[in-house]
Amino acid sequence: MLQLIGFDGDDTLWHSEGYYRQANEAFAAIVGRYVDLGDQRVHDTMLATEQRNLQLFGYGAKGMALSMVETAIAITDGRITAADIHQLVELGKNVLQHPVELLPGIREAVEAVAQQYDVVLITKGDLFHQEKKVAQCGLANLFRRIEIVSEKNAATYLRVLAEFGLQPAQFAMVGNSLRSDIEPVVRLGGWGVHLPYHVTWAHELQNGLGDDEPRVVTVDSPAAIPAALARLHEWAAV
Amino acid sequence: MLQLIGFDGDDTLWHSEGYYRQANEAFAAIVGRYVDLGDQRVHDTMLATEQRNLQLFGYGAKGMALSMVETAIAITDGRITAADIHQLVELGKNVLQHPVELLPGIREAVEAVAQQYDVVLITKGDLFHQEKKVAQCGLANLFRRIEIVSEKNAATYLRVLAEFGLQPAQFAMVGNSLRSDIEPVVRLGGWGVHLPYHVTWAHELQNGLGDDEPRVVTVDSPAAIPAALARLHEWAAV
Numbered sequence: 242m243l244q245l246i247g248f249d250g251d252d253t254l255w256h257s258e259g260y261y262r263q264a265n266e267a268f269a270a271i272v273g274r275y276v277d278l279g280d281q282r283v284h285d286t287m288l289a290t291e292q293r294n295l296q297l298f299g300y301g302a303k304g305m306a307l308s309m310v311e312t313a314i315a316i317t318d319g320r321i322t323a324a325d326i327h328q329l330v331e332l333g334k335n336v337l338q339h340p341v342e343l344l345p346g347i348r349e350a351v352e353a354v355a356q357q358y359d360v361v362l363i364t365k366g367d368l369f370h371q372e373k374k375v376a377q378c379g380l381a382n383l384f385r386r387i388e389i390v391s392e393k394n395a396a397t398y399l400r401v402l403a404e405f406g407l408q409p410a411q412f413a414m415v416g417n418s419l420r421s422d423i424e425p426v427v428r429l430g431g432w433g434v435h436l437p438y439h440v441t442w443a444h445e446l447q448n449g450l451g452d453d454e455p456r457v458v459t460v461d462s463p464a465a466i467p468a469a470l471a472r473l474h475e476w477a478a479v
Numbered sequence: 480m481l482q483l484i485g486f487d488g489d490d491t492l493w494h495s496e497g498y499y500r501q502a503n504e505a506f507a508a509i510v511g512r513y514v515d516l517g518d519q520r521v522h523d524t525m526l527a528t529e530q531r532n533l534q535l536f537g538y539g540a541k542g543m544a545l546s547m548v549e550t551a552i553a554i555t556d557g558r559i560t561a562a563d564i565h566q567l568v569e570l571g572k573n574v575l576q577h578p579v580e581l582l583p584g585i586r587e588a589v590e591a592v593a594q595q596y597d598v599v600l601i602t603k604g605d606l607f608h609q610e611k612k613v614a615q616c617g618l619a620n621l622f623r624r625i626e627i628v629s630e631k632n633a634a635t636y637l638r639v640l641a642e643f644g645l646q647p648a649q650f651a652m653v654g655n656s657l658r659s660d661i662e663p664v665v666r667l668g669g670w671g672v673h674l675p676y677h678v679t680w681a682h683e684l685q686n687g688l689g690d691d692e693p694r695v696v697t698v699d700s701p702a703a704i705p706a707a708l709a710r711l712h713e714w715a716a717v
Contacts, residue, residue, distance in 0.1 A: 297575050299607025303541040310548060311568055319561040323552045326564055330549055337535050368606035369537025369629045391607045 243432065243474045245405055246354050247398075248384075249416030250364030250371065252438035254347055255378055260339040261305065262440050264332040268309050271325050275317040287312045288443050295444075299391050301367030306333025337370055341377040350463040351383050354415075354470060361386045363401060363414070365393050365421060393421040395429055413473050415466055417441065420448040423457055432473045433457040434466055481670065481712045483643055484592050485636075486622075487654030488602030488609065490676035492585050493616055498577040499543065500678050502570040506547050509563050513555040525550045526681050533682075537629050539605030544571025575608055579615040588701040589621050592653075592708060599624045601639060601652070603631050603659060631659040633667055651711050653704055655679065658686040661695055670711045671695040672704055 251257035269283040278286075290312045291305065298304030309329040313321050354360055362384045364371050371389045375381050386404070390397045402412055413432035416422025418441070423433035427450065435457055450457070456476075458469040489495035503525065507518040516524075528550045529543065536542030547567040551559050592598055600622045602609050609627045613619050624642070628635045640650055651670035654660025656679065661671035665688065673695055688695070694714075696707040 297572055298541060299605070303536060303545060307541060307544055307568055307571065310564065314561045314565045317561070319565075321561050323555070323557040323559050323561070323564065326548065326561065327552045327557075330545055333545065334535055367537070368627065372629050389606065391610050 242411065242478045243358060243413055243470065244411040245402070245407055245413075246358045246360050246470060247363045247401070247412065247414040247416075247422075247426075248351060248360060249414070249418065249422045250362060250374065250378075251366065252344075252417040252441075253415060253422070253436055254343060254351070254362070254380060255374060256342050256344065257339075258438060258440045258442055260336045261302070261442065264302075264305065264309075264336050267332055268313070268329065271328055272313050272316050272321070274325075275320055278316065283312075283316065286316060290315075292444060299367070300365055301370055302333050302336035303367060305336065306330055309333070341374050343378060343380070344463055346463040348380060350466040351380055353467045355383050357467075358470070359385045359405070361388060361401065363388045363390065363393065363397075365390050393418075393425060395425050398426055398429060398431070410477060413470060415470075418445040419450050420445050423454075424448045424450050427454060427456045431456070432477060434469045434473070435459045436463065436466065437461075480649065480716050481596060481651055481708065482649040483640070483645055483651075484596045484598050484708060485601045485639070485650065485652040485654075485660075485664075486589060486598060487652070487656065487660045488600060488612065488616075489604065490582075490655040490679075491653060491660070491674055492581060492589070492600070492618060493612060494580050494582065495577075496676060496678045496680055498574050499540070499680065502540075502543065502547075502574050505570055506551070506567065509566055510551050510554050510559070512563075513558055516554065521550075521554065524554060528553075530682060537605070538603055539608055540571045540574035541605060543574065544568055547571070579612050581616060581618070582701055584701040586618060588704040589618055591705045593621045595705075596708070597623045597643065599626060599639065599643075601626045601628065601631065601635070603628050631656075631663060633663050636664055636667060636669070648715060651708060653708075656683040657688055658683050661692075662686045662688050665692060665694045669694070670715065672707045672711070673697045674701065674704065675699075 269280040272283050290308045294304060294308050310326055313329060368389050375387055388401055409429035409431040414422050414426040415434040417436050417438040423435050427433050458472055460466055460469050507521040510521050528546045532546050548564055606627050613625055626639055647667035647669040652660050652664040653672040655674050655676040661673050665671050696710055698704055698707050
């Protein structure tokens with residue numbers, strides 16, 4: 242039976258990807274003054290740079306800004322001006338300063354779940370930025386533990402479970418990313434509540450789950466999370 | 480009496496600041512092709528940018544690289560070329576890729592201390608980069624806990640102590656930074672073993688400790704750490 246519920250941070254508790262999306266649109270507009278590639282090619286080139294740099298930068302807005310600088314210089318064959326490069330650094334700073342706005346209904350959902358289970362926040366990305374968002378979100382006191390991790394993979398989830406002395410089958414993860422929140426947990430034998438966000442970074446869309454994964458319930462709003470967990474709880478008890 | 484000993488990572492277990500120093504010298508050389516300010520003015524301007532950006536970037540090489548880009552554009556009045564800005568991004572990448580080399584004798588020192596006390600690694604900076612260094616250093620299994628934190632202040636140390644159920648007087652921190660490793664611990668009523676490193680970032684030199692702080696022992700090599708802790712242990716027992 243379920244004992245511990247993990248919640249993702251970005252785009253599950255609070256809005257995030259929209260700010261990255263805005264920054265990427267501004268990036269394409271700046272680069273578009275130098276070359277006529279079309280926005281999609283610019284976004285694809287940027288994604289390739291970011292994915293190549295992930296092993297060095299990890300996730301987050303500072304890595305995004307550095308990848309923008311690198312991509313812009315490459316795409317424009319070095320013609321981009323210093324003033325425009327400065328704008329790219331500012332795009333990164335803007336993402337780091339965005340307000341922390343909770344998704345509608347998520348506070349009530351976490352409160353309801355916390356009455357029945359231990360809840361933990363498992364969020365990935367830049368330590369400094371994530372700490373600020375956790376501090377500002379106003380939900381921190383609902384969580385038994387807050388884990389800011391550099392990657393969400395099997396090893397990460399097993400480490401968190403070990404700290405609680407639990408097996409994967411006793412754990413469900415709630416999040417928007419099939420790649421980071423759902424797939425590794427399900428592969429371990431745990432459970433997932435997928436709460437899709439209206440925009441998702443292409444990197445996070447890449448996953449190996451089937452369309453009708455039996456250990457996952459998809460919900461369309463935070464209000465539906467407690468009922469989804471109740472269903473998983475029943476299935477886990479079989 | 481002492482129960483728990485914390486070790487700093489950068490420039491205490493492994494070399495770090497030398498790589499940042501090299502990057503800053505290369506930065507001054509690149510900027511020096513555009514303006515004749517003298518290296519010291521360039522370094523001072525860079526430090527001011529970094530300290531201003533700390534509240535947004537936190538510590539680490541990605542923030543350093545972004546601050547270099549910003550500083551170079553400002554110092555050269557936007558005359559720096561995209562190719563040279565690309566070099567600045569590469570300087571940041573180089574720091575993120577430096578080999579992890581232990582200080583001579585530190586392995587033996589940590590092993591000796593770990594036979595008498597619980598030891599924890601408390602290291603500050605970029606989560607992703609610090610995790611890689613911890614994984615590569617070969618000492619991780621000696622530590623009871625590994626804490627990668629965004630800032631080393633009173634709140635950080637109190638949180639770690641709370642996890643062990645200890646009072647500050649039962650804790651000593653070993654590190655090279657008076658600002659981050661020694662001052663906050665001593666102010667709380669704990670103890671410090673200061674192991675100066677041959678180069679220190681100007682930011683880390685800023686501290687409010689006196690020259691003859693009674694709760695701090697300064698050592699000149701890792702081999703002297705166990706004896707220094709033995710002295711503190713006696714003082715703590717009085």
